[in-house]
Amino acid sequence: LKTNYKNFPMVPRVIFGAGCFGQLGEILMPKRINSEAPFIFLVDDVFEGTGLISRIPLIFNDQLIFISADEEPKTDQVDALVHKIKSDYDDLPSGIIGIGGGTLLDLAKAVAIMLTNKGNSYQYQGWDLVKKPSIYHVGIPTISGTGAEVSRTTVLLGPEKKLGINSDYTTFDQVLMDPDLTKGVPKEQWFYTGMDCFIHCIESLNGTFLNAFSQSYGEKALELCKEVYLEDLQEDEARNKLMMASWHGGMSIAYSQVGVAHAMSYGLSYLLGVRHGIGNCLVFQHLKEFYPEGVELFNEMKEKHNILLPKGICKELTNDDFEIMINVALSLVPLWENALGKEWRTIVTPEKLKSIYQKI
Numbered sequence: 001l002k003t004n005y006k007n008f009p010m011v012p013r014v015i016f017g018a019g020c021f022g023q024l025g026e027i028l029m030p031k032r033i034n035s036e037a038p039f040i041f042l043v044d045d046v047f048e049g050t051g052l053i054s055r056i057p058l059i060f061n062d063q064l065i066f067i068s069a070d071e072e073p074k075t076d077q078v079d080a081l082v083h084k085i086k087s088d089y090d091d092l093p094s095g096i097i098g099i100g101g102g103t104l105l106d107l108a109k110a111v112a113i114m115l116t117n118k119g120n121s122y123q124y125q126g127w128d129l130v131k132k133p134s135i136y137h138v139g140i141p142t143i144s145g146t147g148a149e150v151s152r153t154t155v156l157l158g159p160e161k162k163l164g165i166n167s168d169y170t171t172f173d174q175v176l177m178d179p180d181l182t183k184g185v186p187k188e189q190w191f192y193t194g195m196d197c198f199i200h201c202i203e204s205l206n207g208t209f210l211n212a213f214s215q216s217y218g219e220k221a222l223e224l225c226k227e228v229y230l231e232d233l234q235e236d237e238a239r240n241k242l243m244m245a246s247w248h249g250g251m252s253i254a255y256s257q258v259g260v261a262h263a264m265s266y267g268l269s270y271l272l273g274v275r276h277g278i279g280n281c282l283v284f285q286h287l288k289e290f291y292p293e294g295v296e297l298f299n300e301m302k303e304k305h306n307i308l309l310p311k312g313i314c315k316e317l318t319n320d321d322f323e324i325m326i327n328v329a330l331s332l333v334p335l336w337e338n339a340l341g342k343e344w345r346t347i348v349t350p351e352k353l354k355s356i357y358q359k360i
């Protein structure tokens with residue numbers, strides 16, 4: 001009998017609904033340690049100069065830091081932010097608030113952890129390496145799909161690997177889901193990040209780690225994705241449903257794992273800086289042999305929304321380049337084990353992966 005079940009944390013507080021961003025001030029007030037201990041707002045710089053900024057409840061010596069999401073979060077960037085916050089204030093902050101997509105949510109989680117844990121953030125990339133509880137942190141997604149708002153990981157690009165800080169202290173203490181915040185997302189990005197959620201569902205539901213817990217969330221998320229991307233919903237309904245799809249997709253993989261598309265997409269991202277959402281799409285379109293029904297649905301959704309994926313991404317790569325990507329992908333053992341079972345190495349060889357990368 002298996003007795004090593006994972007006992008994992010969930011987000012203890014969540015507020016959902018159009019316009020709920022207006023309640024942020026009252027949510028934070030009781031969490032203020034004192035007037036010297038600020039809240040630090042890490043905000044996607046796409047919002048610079050927009051109406052959202054004036055609605056951020058800044059008081060005392062709170063600080064707002066704009067951050068670009070053009071590149072995925074890096075361990076160096078986390079360490080620099082932590083250094084800045086520590087040198088700007090005598091006290092530890094009351095909390096960190098991340099406002100943006102997966103990039104900003106992951107940065108907020110990582111900064112909250114590193115404010116109380118010694119050393120550099122790359123030392124904590126892996127599973128359960130964090131020793132001390134993080135400070136209070138809040139996630140406010142402005143684009144839906146990654147599930148970063150619910151997950152117990154923060155994915156960082158480090159000097160040696162792209163890997164999450166997976167720990168019980170990573171999970172947000174509070175999440176605020178206001179679907180109105182996703183109004184300005186450009187169509188292509190809406191598709192790529194939404195497909196991250198769709199791919200989470202396919203990889204979780206078709207994995208060997210599947211169980212009733214994951215399945216219940218994965219099926220719900222998949223149903224919502226189909227409604228959003230294949231039916232003609234009203235815009236506000238679509239925004240609400242995609243936000244909940246992201247949440248359920250994240251919950252589904254919390255108790256299982258992702259699979260082939262994610263493993264290979266990490267390789268693309270590590271070598272070429274290809275971002276997560278589009279990277280998953282670039283890989284997933286060529287995974288018919290692993291996920292036949294999922295790829296068919298994906299193609300339907302892509303056509304309905306006239307999405308043209310870029311081609312020839314790997315055309316100019318050298319053998320060494322391919323080797324780097326393949327090594328990153330193959331190092332993600334739990335993902336392969338979930339996708340193909342314990343004997344995955346008999347199915348997935350470096351040559352096999354190279355032939356898929358060459359199509360991208």
Ligand code: NAD
Pocket residue numbers: 044045046069070072073100101102103104106142143144145146147148149151152153154155181182183184185186189192193196275276277
């Ligand atoms: P993102 O945060 O990288 O943002 C994508 C683009 O959308 C950016 O240009 C951003 O400025 C823009 N954007 C965001 N909100 C907007 C809005 N309301 N209006 C206009 N533009 C907006 O995108 P993402 O796909 O959400 O996140 C990808 C990141 O998430 C990757 O770094 C990936 O590693 C990480 N991720 C983390 C987890 C996790 O569990 N921690 C899971 C999956 C992915």
Ligand code: ZN
Pocket residue numbers: 146196197200262276
């Ligand atoms: Zn993902």
